[in-house]
Amino acid sequence: MLSSGIGGLVNPQKLSNTFKTNKNISIGSTTLKTYIDYCSDAFLIEEAKRYDVKGRKYIGTPMKYYFTDLGLRNALINFRQIEKTHLMENAIYCELRRQGFNVDVGVVTVNGKDENGTSYRKQLEVDFVCNKGSRRCYIQSALNLPSQDKIEQEINSLRRIDDGFERIVIVGESLISNRDANGILFMSIYDFMLNDL
16 A cells, blocks of 8 residues: 555554455554554665644654655556656655655645635645755655646745745756746756756
């Protein structure tokens, strides 16, 4: 199930419930967490913790897990579920780790009021919060940006971060690197993979 859900939030208790419901197999959440830890100890997967960007603290479960070798991941699931969006996100994670970054998943909490005046609170995700020494950057992964709505969706969380660190959108198609009016850098996956940040 980890193989088919790369880039998704994983909670051992929910995994346990899924096994019970879909497979009629009873596996405790503690046992599943132990299996996940075994895979991590064997360097098959790595855990990315959730980090509250504005509160500057780590959030407990759920976590995200990324495969260290996408070829093994694909073989494990018989080369089905080849979702380019998730594979690209996993490849970006692996490249960031290769470049020496510690990588977490960011959460930006937004408070506001809707058109009826009702207060709301929602959490926006930043795909990667990358730290190396005193350096930090925030990265969103987007397979493509076919419309202004999609661009807005990808940069919504990045726009709400105002700590002065680099904000980047990595796009899975060829484009010339450029910055928007908010200072957010847009770059192609090709430029990212060929050049260190």
